[in-house]
Amino acid sequence: MAEVSLQNVSKWYGEVIGVSDVTTVLRPGVTGLLGPNGAGKTTLFKVLTGLMPPDTGRVTLDGAPIWNNPAIYHRIGFCPSAENMYEQLTGFEFLTYMARLNGMNDADARERAMTTLGEVGLTEAAHKPIGAYSKGMRQRVKLGQSIQHQPDVLYFDEPMSGLDPLGRIDTVNLIHRYGKEGKTVVVSSHILHEIEEMTNTIMLLNNGMLLAEGVVHEIRELxxxxxxxxxxxxxxxxxxxxxxxxxxxxxxxxxxxxxxxxxxxxxxxxxxxxxxxxxxxxxxxxxxxxxxxxxxxxxxxxxxxx
Amino acid sequence: MPVYTQTYRHYTGEWRSRALAWTVIAANGIKKRWRNKGFRLILFLAGAMFLASAARLYLAANLDLIEFFEIPTRRISEILAINDQFYYQYLEAQQFWCFFTALICGAGAISTDRKTKALILYLSKPITRFDYVFGKAAHVAFYQYIITMGLAFALMLLNAIFTENWMSLFNLPLILRIFAYSNVVVLPLTILSLTLSALIRSREMCAALFAALFWLPSVIIQSFRGLLGRWLWGSSDPEWWSLCSLPNLWDQLGSAIFGQPLPFAPHWIYHLAVLALFCAAMAFVLHQRIEAVEVVG
Structure with a gap:
């Protein structure tokens, strides 16, 4: 099980603040990251996944710094919100490639890719090119690349976007399951009921600042x-x-x-x-x-x- | 702390050494490119010079086959002589195909990832920005090395087979010359195409700019010389303009490497310095671009 710690983390884009002085600890279970568009959710994910360094502060995974430390990145699974697929590759090829980038050998990568396609409900479409997938199917593949290497920490940035109702239920169940298993899961959304379906533990961001964190009704009492x-x-x-x-x-x-x-x-x-x-x-x-x-x-x- | 189920799952296999992370990117690029029929056609055409050279090697080793042309044997041996110049001619002809290979492989190498925001996926995996760029560069350079160095060494092997002179395979100076000249051609093309690919999101625009940067300097210089050369330099053209175009740099350095008469007046060391500076500048821009790219998105 993993614990991610953020200490006084700030990130600016020139004069625009992305994340402002965030201090928190992400523990096993599902945490909902809430905030309106532009609140800093995606920036926070990029700092959490080592895609960019914080300007101030420190982000660690079980005590090890995340920035510039790719050796621990296989412990992290990240499903970004942006559409980022290779249209010519099939779902199976894409996941195999991503698994190999995570450091798996070829045989394991193939095996995990197929298992994961089953988990996200794409077994039948495994050998079709991603270019022929619907938006929901692409979202599932993207979700698959984040979970296939069985990481300890999972970050899902707007995982429900583009999913059909059945896909949403499957995704909620999947996220629930990972949370119950003891994985540290952070899910972002600006749609409140989506988060409510998955967890009642939240972090609330606005204008880059962490306004509140904890269980919803406890926050309300405060x-x-x-x-x-x-x-x-x-x-x-x-x-x-x-x-x-x-x-x-x-x-x-x-x-x-x-x-x-x-x-x-x-x-x-x-x-x-x-x-x-x-x-x-x-x-x-x-x-x-x-x-x-x-x-x-x-x-x-x-x-x-x- | 809540009680979690006993199903916490880990990947129990072995993680590969991170030192080889770039090979995954390179191998994927190479495989993906091979699937493209148009690209395979380019490679096939690039192999035409190899076939012609192989035929020449065969004839040179079997002069009796062309006796009926009634050309004096000495003249034939001069024409078909297999020496360092033979390999230089082969590699020179491959410049054109290297240009096309770099254009096709390099133009979309990074620009497609930027366009689809796939860099986020790469860099959230256990790979560094260096692994990413090196993997992409290896993919772009791979086919160029095949059609230059790879096939030149294959010609050496064929020569050894046809002449049954196996010692010719251990011609270290020739091996080094082929290696050096191949790198003089492949490295600048690879770095230039990758840098443009990192700067421009459109693959087509990137390809167009790459072609322009490759051909335009020669065209402009030659036009300039034609119009003003005599007025500027009189009859003693110092030929410093040869430093401004990639094909000219290759010609000068190739001649120096293979011990041929130099085509341009300035010492070849200037051409080498310009080429090295060009590569360093492109590598710097590429590095800056990849460091900065996608952090805001």
Whole structure:
């Protein structure tokens, strides 16, 4: 198992900042790298894969520096977002070539290429030229070249782009599996629900800065300036709202569009929820539904980025 | 720390030595190029001079076969003499095909990778930028070496077979001359084509510029000489212009290597220095380009 450490990593393109003072540790399991377009995700991947050096700071894989250290690159698998295929080669030839570049001998490279084509669902198209592949199939081949040498660390930059629904499910399952096995997996996307399908551990980048990292609902709890939104559906709307409005923890309260729907904002969910539970029990108010509406990834993302 | 499944999988085979990483790139390029029918035709045409030279070797070893032409034997032996000049003539003729081979192999060598952003894939593998460039250069140079040095040595072998003089195979000065002249031709073409390929994303544009850089200086110089030469130099042309064109550099150095009369007035050392500077400058640009390329993308 592998651990990737970034210490005060920054990268500039002239006066434009790519990544700004990022310090974190990537551990086994799946981590979602989130951020809007231009947030610095691809730059971060390039630094993590040794494609370019950080201007300041240090990136290490199990203590060994990554930049200018190709000897450890076979421990890394990288699926870039850019379209970068040799149209004349078949899927099998491409993967064999990539495996040999990783340092496998010819026989192993061929064997691994065929196995990997099976893993990404391209066995039947193995001997067709990549030029004849659909966008989704190309994406699968690209995914294949990153996993075929069974690396310890896997970086997937926008792996779902161009995939059909079936391909997306397969990819999510594959990434899940690698995470469960104990591989250190980082998946980037600017589409939140894609990340939500794969993991609830995230790193949030914006303008090159690491805004937050950790489990989604834990991050949400740390965003104190944004009141937590609670949605309750009850048949005794008036009685409940009259009682709740007396709570000092409640910031706003309003009726929702749905029948019996009450929308509450609170700054102190920790004391609000026990009080609410007591109220419901003591006054015997029937509750049909209760949920917090803004501790999902979308809300966290919006609070932090916008 | 979560509990992971017991299925953590590693590649259990052996990793090859990284020192040979460039050979994978070279071998892939060579194989890919061989698949191209047009390129195979170029190679076949490049082999025509070899066949003609082989026929000459055969006739030189079997003079009795052409007695019926009633040419004096001494004259025939002079025409068909197999000496260093014979090999120089062969290699000189191959310059043209080396140009085409470098054009076809080199133009797309790096530009295609840049266009498809494949450099990211290469450099995220356990290979260095040097491995990458060296592998590409080896691929571009391979076929050029085949049609120059490779076939010249094959001619030496045929000569030994036809004359049954096996000691001629150990003609070390000739071997060194063939080796040196082949490199004088192949290395600049390889470096120039790769550098242009790293600078220009379009394979076609790269090929056009390569051809222009190869042919245009000679054309311009000759036109310039025709128009202004007499006015500039009178009857004693110092021929410094011969330093400005690759074919001229080859001619001067080839003659020096094979001990032939020099075609141009300046000492051949100047031509060697210019060629070395040209290669160094191209290698520097190539290095800078590959170092900088694709980091932003």
């Amino acid at each position: 965003i104190e300036e944004q009141p937590r939104q609670v949605r309750i559906v009850t048949r005794e709307l008036k009685r409940l709202s009259n009682r709740i409005i007396e709570f000092p923890e409640v910031k706003t309260i309003r009726f929702g569009e749905e029948e019996g729907e009450l929308l509450i904002q609170t700054h102190s969910p920790d004391s609000f929820f026990p009080k609410l539970t007591n109220l419901i029990l003591e006054d015997e108010i029937p509750i049909d539904e209760m949920s917090t509406t803004d501790d999902d990834l979308q809300s966290v993302f919006e609070y932090l980025v916008k």
